[in-house]
Amino acid sequence: MADTPVDFNLIYRQTEQEIQKEDIEVMADEYGVTITDYQEVLFAELQTSGVERDWTDDGKLIEDYYETYAYGEFISASVYEQYTGTKVEVEPGTFAQIILPEQTENFWEKYTDMDLVTNQETGAQLNLKFAKTVEDRMFYRANVHRYILNDSDFQTITAQMTEQRQMKQIFFDVEESENVYDFAIELRKEYVRRAGKDMAVLNAYNEAEEDRAEAAGEPYHYRMTEPMDPEDPYLYHDWKFNPEIQPIQMKTYLHESGIMILTFLYVSCICLAAIGIIAYTRSVTIGVQNQKMFDDLRKLGAKHTYIMRCIKNQLRKVFVLPTAIGLFLILSFLMIIYIGNDKRIQSTEWMSFGCTVGFAVIICIYQLIVYRMSLKKLREILKL
Numbered sequence: 365m366a367d368t369p370v371d372f373n374l375i376y377r378q379t380e381q382e383i384q385k386e387d388i389e390v391m392a393d394e395y396g397v398t399i400t401d402y403q404e405v406l407f408a409e410l411q412t413s414g415v416e417r418d419w420t421d422d423g424k425l426i427e428d429y430y431e432t433y434a435y436g437e438f439i440s441a442s443v444y445e446q447y448t449g450t451k452v453e454v455e456p457g458t459f460a461q462i463i464l465p466e467q468t469e470n471f472w473e474k475y476t477d478m479d480l481v482t483n484q485e486t487g488a489q490l491n492l493k494f495a496k497t498v499e500d501r502m503f504y505r506a507n508v509h510r511y512i513l514n515d516s517d518f519q520t521i522t523a524q525m526t527e528q529r530q531m532k533q534i535f536f537d538v539e540e541s542e543n544v545y546d547f548a549i550e551l552r553k554e555y556v557r558r559a560g561k562d563m564a565v566l567n568a569y570n571e572a573e574e575d576r577a578e579a580a581g582e583p584y585h586y587r588m589t590e591p592m593d594p595e596d597p598y599l600y601h602d603w604k605f606n607p608e609i610q611p612i613q614m615k616t617y618l619h620e621s622g623i624m625i626l627t628f629l630y631v632s633c634i635c636l637a638a639i640g641i642i643a644y645t646r647s648v649t650i651g652v653q654n655q656k657m658f659d660d661l662r663k664l665g666a667k668h669t670y671i672m673r674c675i676k677n678q679l680r681k682v683f684v685l686p687t688a689i690g691l692f693l694i695l696s697f698l699m700i701i702y703i704g705n706d707k708r709i710q711s712t713e714w715m716s717f718g719c720t721v722g723f724a725v726i727i728c729i730y731q732l733i734v735y736r737m738s739l740k741k742l743r744e745i746l747k748l
């Protein structure tokens with residue numbers, strides 16, 4: 365689920381015949397919804413350089429530099445401060461990249477890869493160097509890099525830019541109301557209905573990559589081949605222009621989480637029941653098969669404490685050892701996955717790890733209960 369600081373967040377190219385402020389207000393009036401903190405901001409779309417990395421079959425790293433690697437979206441430092449209230453110092457000839465909190469660069473794309481931007485309408489170019497990152501959930505956009513430029517650099521590179529290369533972002537909040545969800549659903553449907561064919565692309569779509577594929581005579585598969593259907597729930601999972609609408613995302617998140625949790629509980633209950641039955645049966649079998657041996661030990665003068673120690677040693681092999689090894693492997697594997705993702709553990713991953721540890725504690729308590737029941741049954745069988 366997207367974690368945005370606003371209730372509604374929409375974006376589209378200026379030339380699209382998309383939903384406007386007046387349309388949103390009319391729709392809000394129909395549903396009795398009150399809009400607050402409505403804002404619009406424009407980003408300039410420019411070609412950016414970058415490095416494409418890949419591995420050969422014999423394990424060699426290939427790095428291909430492209431002056432037009434992708435399309436990025438840019439905003440000036442003063443406009444960014446105007447909308448966010450955050451002052452970002454960006455020196456001429458440098459840029460700041462907008463990222464999510466705790467986000468880090470990865471092996472495939474590094475912040476320093478971009479060193480050149482091009483205004484594709486005028487051919488103007490500007491050499492840049494990476495300066496810093498700026499954490500901002502509202503202006504961050506997945507699968508499209510966004511940057512902040514010095515005011516003078518921004519004016520220079522965007523001179524004579526038309527609306528064709530300007531991206532409009534609309535964001536606003538709404539007051540709590542029983543009709544907010546219905547309003548959100550209808551707004552999203554209208555947004556999809558008005559979307560042009562240039563918006564019918566998947567998350568992984570890269571216009572510069574498509575241009576390179578066409579120049580090489582190769583097919584490009586990240587454009588949608590079927591008309592967009594606002595009633596299709598799968599559209600919103602992989603659409604590049606999918607609006608971030610918190611009332612819908614929250615309800616969807618709760619619904620999907622509920623299904624996953626119930627499925628997890630169902631499967632885990634079956635597994636735990638199977639483990640308990642197997643361990644209990646194995647424990648009773650130990651008592652039945654070794655009953656004569658324990659009787660002989662008792663006749664030879666063995667004390668009850670010694671016999672109980674022998675029984676507990678056998679039960680530990682059934683309960684303690686498998687439980688300890690299993691939980692250790694699960695927690696270690698989970699930690700390896702977290703560290704392997706980006707060489708660090710984020711706060712959400714620590715929360716997930718904590719939940720897993722909590723469930724591990726529940727398993728230990730469950731195994732302890734079954735162990736106590738098994739020990740009690742063995743004492744009955746052996747008359748201890």
